[in-house]
Amino acid sequence: MATRTRPSSKRCAVLGGSGFLGRHLVERLVDRGYTVNVFDIRQAYELPGVPFHQGDLCDRQALLVALKEVSIVFHCASPAPANDDRALFQRVNIDGTRTVIQACHEAGVQKLILTSSASVVFEGTDIKNGREDLPYAKKPIDYYTETKIQQEKLVLEACSKEKGFLTVAIRPHGIFGPRDPQLVPILIDTARRGKMKFIIGDGSNLVDFTYVENVVHGHILAAEQLKADSPLCGQAYHITNDEPVRFWDFMSQILEGLGYSAPRYHLPYTLVYGIALLLWLIALVLRPLIRINPTFSPMRVALAGTHHYYSCARAKKDMGYQPLVPLREAIVRTVESYPHLRKGA
Numbered sequence: 001m002a003t004r005t006r007p008s009s010k011r012c013a014v015l016g017g018s019g020f021l022g023r024h025l026v027e028r029l030v031d032r033g034y035t036v037n038v039f040d041i042r043q044a045y046e047l048p049g050v051p052f053h054q055g056d057l058c059d060r061q062a063l064l065v066a067l068k069e070v071s072i073v074f075h076c077a078s079p080a081p082a083n084d085d086r087a088l089f090q091r092v093n094i095d096g097t098r099t100v101i102q103a104c105h106e107a108g109v110q111k112l113i114l115t116s117s118a119s120v121v122f123e124g125t126d127i128k129n130g131r132e133d134l135p136y137a138k139k140p141i142d143y144y145t146e147t148k149i150q151q152e153k154l155v156l157e158a159c160s161k162e163k164g165f166l167t168v169a170i171r172p173h174g175i176f177g178p179r180d181p182q183l184v185p186i187l188i189d190t191a192r193r194g195k196m197k198f199i200i201g202d203g204s205n206l207v208d209f210t211y212v213e214n215v216v217h218g219h220i221l222a223a224e225q226l227k228a229d230s231p232l233c234g235q236a237y238h239i240t241n242d243e244p245v246r247f248w249d250f251m252s253q254i255l256e257g258l259g260y261s262a263p264r265y266h267l268p269y270t271l272v273y274g275i276a277l278l279l280w281l282i283a284l285v286l287r288p289l290i291r292i293n294p295t296f297s298p299m300r301v302a303l304a305g306t307h308h309y310y311s312c313a314r315a316k317k318d319m320g321y322q323p324l325v326p327l328r329e330a331i332v333r334t335v336e337s338y339p340h341l342r343k344g345a
């Protein structure tokens with residue numbers, strides 16, 4: 001039988017490394033002296049000394065090339081949540097993750113760190129200081145959440161000390177920061193279309209928004225502390241800024257920071273949720289004829305109008321996690337990074 005050379009513990013691959021979180025992770029890993037292979041369906045940038053492997057993670061052969069002599073794999077590839085294509089989520093998040101696990105086994109990878117999501121326990125109703133022992137959502141609010149649940153289960157169940165293959169899942173919430181293609185751009189686009197005048201509900205709902213560098217920090221800590229004798233094996237960890245904030249205050253700070261007015265008028269939550277549900281059903285019925293993606297999906301209304309914040313006590317205890325960048329500083333850095341979205345630009 002051919003002997004496999006033991007890969008260096010600082011050799012890793014980032015699946016989804018062209019994406020928002022993936023690219024920040026790649027940059028920080030390189031700063032910390034890791035050798036990094038990037039694997040993604042598209043190449044978004046070039047970084048000296050960082051080989052890029054373009055491919056679909058459902059393609060085992062393509063993955064195997066990127067995983068050669070790698071000891072740690074970070075899996076942060078996923079279709080965007082706004083997508084409503086059930087088959088795509090199933091193929092990438094479930095079948096693709098099975099392929100990733102299989103390829104890790106074949107390539108002799110020792111650790112797999114999955115970017116899951118705190119939304120795996122969110123059903124559209126309030127979660128206050130939720131811990132990791134909350135049950136998975138029984139009625140996931142969209143296909144993204146449904147497949148993130150299956151994906152997390154697959155990765156955590158694959159953890160095997162006997163096989164020398166250790167896994168952990170990081171569950172961030174509301175990631176934001178420079179180059180994020182979703183949160184700030186969606187918000188500003190909504191404001192520019194004159195639709196950011198209303199607060200859904202009474203505006204007091206608390207939510208976690210997590211600065212991207214803190215999420216990266218959580219991933220690297222997890223990778224470095226994941227050992228056969230550590231409590232991290234096969235566990236999920238919430239990673240947040242640990243500073244829940246009113247959803248509408250956070251949105252207002254970003255809007256005002258970029259020169260737009262904050263929303264002022266209130267609309268009842270149940271009314272807006274009901275309308276969003278109706279529009280979603282209409283879009284579903286019309287799908288064979290026309291594809292509509294309403295701004296106000298039931299998921300978005302639920303995210304904007306309920307409490308959903310999570311305890312990261314487990315990450316603090318097991319891996320010594322503390323957010324590196326406080327929320328106030330994170331908002332300033334984020335606003336400064338979007339000069340092109342400033343009002344009048």
Ligand SMILES: NC(=O)C1=CN([C@@H]2O[C@H](COP(=O)(O)OP(=O)(O)OC[C@H]3O[C@@H](n4cnc5c(N)ncnc54)[C@H](OP(=O)(O)O)[C@@H]3O)[C@@H](O)[C@H]2O)C=CC1
Nearest residue numbers: 016018019020021040041056057076077078115117174175
């Ligand atoms: N952003 C957030 O607030 C949160 C994100 N997460 C999780 O974090 C991870 C990263 O999210 P984020 O950086 O925001 O997302 P991005 O969409 O920016 O990054 C994901 C990357 O994966 C790529 N990708 C998609 N499908 C495949 C595939 N089949 N094979 C290879 N690459 C693929 C995407 O390419 P393309 O763009 O072409 O699709 C993209 O480059 C995801 O797993 C997400 O579920 C969890 C909680 C919150």
Ligand SMILES: CC(C)=CCC[C@@H](C)[C@H]1CC[C@H]2C3=C(CC[C@]12C)[C@@]1(C)CCC(=O)C[C@@H]1CC3
Nearest residue numbers: 173174183186187190198207208295300303304
């Ligand atoms: C906390 C968390 C999980 C945030 C994830 C990011 C997005 C889901 C949000 C970023 C911008 C938000 C937004 C809305 C919903 C949630 C977001 C898309 C609205 C569509 C909610 C209804 C409105 O009045 C307009 C909002 C625009 C911004």
